[in-house]
Amino acid sequence: MNIRAGLVGLGKIARDQHLPAILKTDGIDLIAVASRNAQGEGVNNYPDLGAMLAGEADLDAVILCQPPQARYHAARQALLAGKHVFLEKPPGATVSEVEALIALAKEQNVTLYASWHSRYAAAVAQAKAWIAQRRIERISIQWREDVRHWHPGQPWIWEAGGFGVFDPGINALSILTEIVAEPVTVLSANLEVPSNKDAPIGATLTMATASGAPIDTVFDWRQTGPQTWDIAVDTDNGGLLLSEGGNTLRLDGEVQLKAPDEEYPAMYRRFVDLVADRAIDADTAPLRLVADAFLCGRHCPTAMFED
Ligand code: NAP
Numbered sequence: 001m002n003i004r005a006g007l008v009g010l011g012k013i014a015r016d017q018h019l020p021a022i023l024k025t026d027g028i029d030l031i032a033v034a035s036r037n038a039q040g041e042g043v044n045n046y047p048d049l050g051a052m053l054a055g056e057a058d059l060d061a062v063i064l065c066q067p068p069q070a071r072y073h074a075a076r077q078a079l080l081a082g083k084h085v086f087l088e089k090p091p092g093a094t095v096s097e098v099e100a101l102i103a104l105a106k107e108q109n110v111t112l113y114a115s116w117h118s119r120y121a122a123a124v125a126q127a128k129a130w131i132a133q134r135r136i137e138r139i140s141i142q143w144r145e146d147v148r149h150w151h152p153g154q155p156w157i158w159e160a161g162g163f164g165v166f167d168p169g170i171n172a173l174s175i176l177t178e179i180v181a182e183p184v185t186v187l188s189a190n191l192e193v194p195s196n197k198d199a200p201i202g203a204t205l206t207m208a209t210a211s212g213a214p215i216d217t218v219f220d221w222r223q224t225g226p227q228t229w230d231i232a233v234d235t236d237n238g239g240l241l242l243s244e245g246g247n248t249l250r251l252d253g254e255v256q257l258k259a260p261d262e263e264y265p266a267m268y269r270r271f272v273d274l275v276a277d278r279a280i281d282a283d284t285a286p287l288r289l290v291a292d293a294f295l296c297g298r299h300c301p302t303a304m305f306e307d
Contacts, residue, residue, distance in 0.1 A: 003084070006032035006052050006059050008074055009066035010040055012154075013088060017117075018065055021264035027272035028083055032056050049074050052251045053081045059112075059277060060084060067156040068163065072097040075112075079104045084111035084275045087282075090170050091115075093161035094289050095284055102120055102282050113267075114282035116174035120266040121246025122259035127233075128179040130251065134235035136180065139215040142230045143172045144223035147201070148307055157199065158307070164199025168229075169219035175231060175246050177285040180293045182210040194305040201305055205293050229250030 009016055010033050019040075022030045033040030034052040044089040046052040053059065062078035063086040064071055072092050078085050079101065091114035092098040098114065105112035118124070145168055145183065146159075156162045163170065177184060184207050193201040201222060207215035229245040241250040274281055 001220075002026075002256055003028040003060045003272060004048075004056075004058060004200045004259075005029065005039070005061040005063055005086075006034060006046075006056060007063040007065060008034045008049050008052070009064065010035040010038040011065060011068070014065040015304040017264040018063060021268045024265050025272060027270035028060070028061075028268060032059065035223055036102070037095060049077055053077070053083070061086065062185050063269075064088060066100065067154075068093045068155070069156060069159070069161040072101070076104065077111070079108050080109060082110060084113075084271075084278075087115060089116050089174070090163065090167075090260045090287050091113070091282060091284070092287070095287055097280060098284050098287060102280060105280050105282075109278055111271070111278055112280045112282050113268050113271050113274055114284070115271075116171075116283070116286060117263040117267060118171035118174050118246050119178045120263040120270075121175070121242075121244075121251035122262065123242055123257045124175055124246045126249055126257060127240055127242050127246075130240055131179050131233060131235065132181060134237045136182075136209055136211075136213040136233060136235055138213055138234045139176070139180070139209075140230075140232045141172050141176065141178075141215065141217040142228050142232075143169050144218065144228040146224050146227065147221035158197040160198045162191070162199050163290065164197070165203055165219045165221045166207050166293070168221075169203065169217075170246065170286050170290055172217070172219070172229070172231060173286040173289045174243065176215070177283070179231075179233075180209060181240075184209055184215065186292040186296060189293040190300055191293070191297040192300050192302040194303060195301050196304040196306075201302065203293065203297070205289075205297075207289070 032044040114168040191200040205217040233240040
């Protein structure tokens with residue numbers, strides 16, 4: 001029997017990725033949407049999650065696509081109702097929220113899936129396998145994009161708990177913590193916060209692998225023109241470049257793989273498998289690095305920014 005799913009927060013990512021990916025995935029059907037402002041087509045619509053849970057007694061799973069500040073309360077509500085839960089990234093506004101959700105999902109014997117879409121980019125698995133055979137000497141991450149293009153009309157992203165430039169930056173950290181087998185730690189960070197915002201527009205992080213390889217990282221939301229989502233890894237036996245958010249792989253400058261983005265269908269296949277086993281997949285490693293950058297980072301006020 002297919003998973004009967006309800007989605008909460010019918011915004012940009014729900015429309016761009018979740019709805020088409022669910023349609024493509026065997027084993028799951030979208031039967032309901034909870035939205036304060038919008039209506040899903042061909043599904044039952046509710047104004048909020050509580051009404052959806054009350055109205056859909058046979059719902060199996062809840063997919064949470066709101067901003068991170070709203071995630072914890074909704075996820076608790078769904079888990080307490082005995083539903084499997086799919087969390088958009090980041091899985092919470094804080095690490096302790098996600099740890100509490102993991103404990104609750106275990107108690108309820110349901111699936112909790114903290115999705116990290118960038119880990120499903122086409123070249124990530126191949127990059128991980130290549131790196132596993134080598135000694136890492138240095139990593140450089142450049143994640144530069146134009147916030148006005150990618151995040152128009154999203155006030156939450158600039159508010160406390162909205163992550164600012166770490167909203168895209170955590171995608172890079174999710175790839176980093178997937179392709180590097182060793183623990184990664186944050187040594188220092190600079191967070192550039194516009195004087196009229198609560199969250200950073202730019203950040204530089206100095207991190208390191210446990211065996212001491214430096215990881216230099218730049219996140220910047222002020223990039224116009226070509227956009228950059230690159231991770232370069234120098235090793236004792238060649239260099240790797242993951243670009244286009246993990247969808248292109250170059251080894252020693254030669255393109256090895258370049259594929260279109262199929263991240264969300266892959267995540268839904270994973271979710272269907274997890275639900276079959278009532279399993280939990282909720283890695284907090286990327287979120288911990290963001291939390292550590294905020295903990296040890298220098299806060300540097302910068303110019304006002306109007307988006
Ligand atoms: P969005 O369009 O601004 O917001 C998504 C929906 O969440 C809104 O349409 C609204 O749904 C609900 N919402 C907005 N503010 C809320 C609030 N303060 N409290 C409760 N609900 C609220 O954002 P998005 O771009 O889809 O991003 C949502 C999440 O997906 C974020 O965590 C983001 O990191 C992640 N994500 C986004 C992208 C992307 O390209 N945009 C890519 C990957 C992941 P209703 O009006 O239906 O209630």
